[in-house]
Amino acid sequence: MTGTPEDLAEIRASVAEVLDGQADLRRTHEVMVGERGYDPLLHELLTAELGLLGLVVPEHLGGLGLDVPAATAVIEELGARLVPGALATSLTAILAARALGPSAEPLLARVVDEQLTLAVALAEDGAGWDLGQTATRATGAGDEWALTGTKTVVPGAEAARVVLVTARNEGGELGVYAVDRAADGVDVRTHMTLDQTRRLSTVRLREAAATRVDAPGGDGARVLLDHVRAMLALESAAAARACLDLTVDYLKVREQFGRPIGSFQALKHRCADLAVAVAGARATADHLVTTLRTGAATRSHDAALAKLVCADTLMTVAAEAIQLHGGIGFTFEHHAHLFFKRGKSAQLLAGSAAAVRAEVAALAGL
Amino acid sequence: MGAPVSDEQFRAEIRGWLREALTGPFAEAVGTGGEGREHEAHELRREWERHLGRAGWIGLSWPTEYGGRPATLAQQVIFHEEYARAGAPGRLGHMSEQLLGPTLLAFGTPEQKARFLPRITSGEDIWCQGYSEPGAGSDLAGVRTRAERRGDHYVITGQKVWTSLAHLADWCFVLCRTDPGSTRHAGLSYLLVPMNQPGVTVRPITQLTGTSEFNEVFFDEAVAAVEHRVGAEGEGWKVAMGTLGFERGVSTLGQQIGFRRRLDAVIARARSNGAWQEPALRDRLVDAYIGLEVMRHSAVRLLASAGEGLSGLEASISKLQWATWNRSLGELAVDVEGAGALLTGPGYELDDAQTHFLFSRANTIYGGSNEIQRNIIAERLLGLPR
Structure with a gap:
């Protein structure tokens, strides 16, 4: 291969x-x-x-x-x-x-x-996803470190054996560390979540044994954040497409007033707008993949922008999916609400829209 | 023109040529023409077309026998990028080159190609498009302009509307009904009509901008030669739709360079007058930037996958995106300006922000309104029932 x-x-x-x-x-x-x-x-x-x-x-x-x-x-x-x-x-x-x-x-x-x-743990109470505010501490040197702090809204920790954690050493330098979930001093508490497709955990670390993953003097924490944003962008772009397909398929077969409701222009035009948004999200996500592949210097900018665009697109498509499905879209057994909830978690994780938009503006030099 | 050149050589060549031309005899033409400014500098821009033509920049990728020059899809994109970057004047020849030329290449007779194409590539002839009528806008098949065959010519009677550049054009490609009993798509023919004749009257339409770039064109027993019919009699719809299908997306990235320049100007203004400090305005400005980035990635993605250019569907997505985006930026431009944007120059003279605000209302109407684009996307891309 x-x-x-x-x-x-x-x-x-x-x-x-x-x-x-x-x-x-x-x-x-x-x-x-x-x-x-x-x-x-x-x-x-x-x-x-x-x-x-x-x-x-x-x-x-x-x-x-x-x-x-x-x-x-x-x-x-x-x-x-x-x-x-x-x-x-x-x-x-x-x-x-x-x-x-x-x-x-x-x-x-x-x-x-x-x-x-693996799971990825960046956010903290008070700091959110602002890396500069990271309070989790790393003490030690070389290959042996001990981490103390609390990470919140950690995706993947319920199922992962290792958690990648951002923490600050005694010199104040941010780094990326790997902690075994089963190690002493690691307490993972998994929550029930609004987006049931994505459990989130609180990870408490008390002198938990860790190894350092990034090289000192680099921007490892930023690399990790950018990749989490990339994950949310890629997932959202794909989910938005799937959700639109699901909705369009339904509009072709659901009949009211003696005809498929997908023949009504009021619904068609909304679907067309969603298709344009989905195409834009796809293109933005594809561009980000190219950036990650080539190691381009625009990584942080492209990841932030793609996360914003793709999460918003999923949210828009999923919200419309519920409405366009009508009553059935409001039921628990239908899939529309899963996309809707996933859209919200993609929007809220790895930085709020306001924070990420401000980052994009700064990174673009506007 | 000689052997194929690399993309880098091509870019260097067009960039160098534009720099020389636009600092020399055509320095005054920089920034003239284009959206909302089509009324500017006609004589100079007409001369500019001939200058472009003499240098071989019209008819990229067309056969050399008609004055074209070999150019890859990437090089055509590069031409439009460099053209926009240089602030070169709005093209008077864009309908000639982008719409009629490809139509003749696809459907024209050898004689039609030999007669008309070299005059397009030389920048001599300016063409306008006679499609829309008062009763045939979005529903183009409602065309009623009649053409009656009399021996070796047609006699044309009817009215066209929204005809850009009609007052400057030498020729018009006209969709008209040659079969008097026909309706809808059948019975239409595609005729090439000289504008300089007694039966043609052009009346400018004063737009909500106060300026005129569109016209009404009245045909009162105007004449077109039978040999200047493109395609068979009654096959005009197919030819006209072919023309619309020639939107190849090569100018999209160039257009976006112009958009970026406008956005940068609005942001610069917001920074200088304090509007940037208003969170609501700043959000809209950043969203405009993000929207433009999305369009850029979309264009790059489409071009990468489109060896033969864009399909009509992709063109619909692209049109809906940019028209809506540009209209929003027009609104933002005056909001950034604040109440000062309410004052015009004498004679309703508008500045860039005001022109953008007003003229961009046309973007979502011309070339297939947003509503028509949505129909196309819903029915042909998503397969929703008619």
């Missing part, structure tokens, strides 16, 4: 096939209300059997050595079906680790060796 467009299409298709069989929206519906909130068998299938965790890990570290788009394609396929759990956060953490260079290689080797799933 060399990473040609054909390989990429093949990976996407094989993942889509597995997900259609094991993790379609109906299954998401069941899983999200279960006790764990995710499907451990699916995690096992996609990691141990399909080898997803090694997809973009370099070959000399035991992975397949494919390029960024292989992982982002999988994130999109997961996003289109709102698959709960730590698969998307794992791929996101792996992509971030790749971007961090040699210092993250030991972690990537472990990921493949031990089939580690």
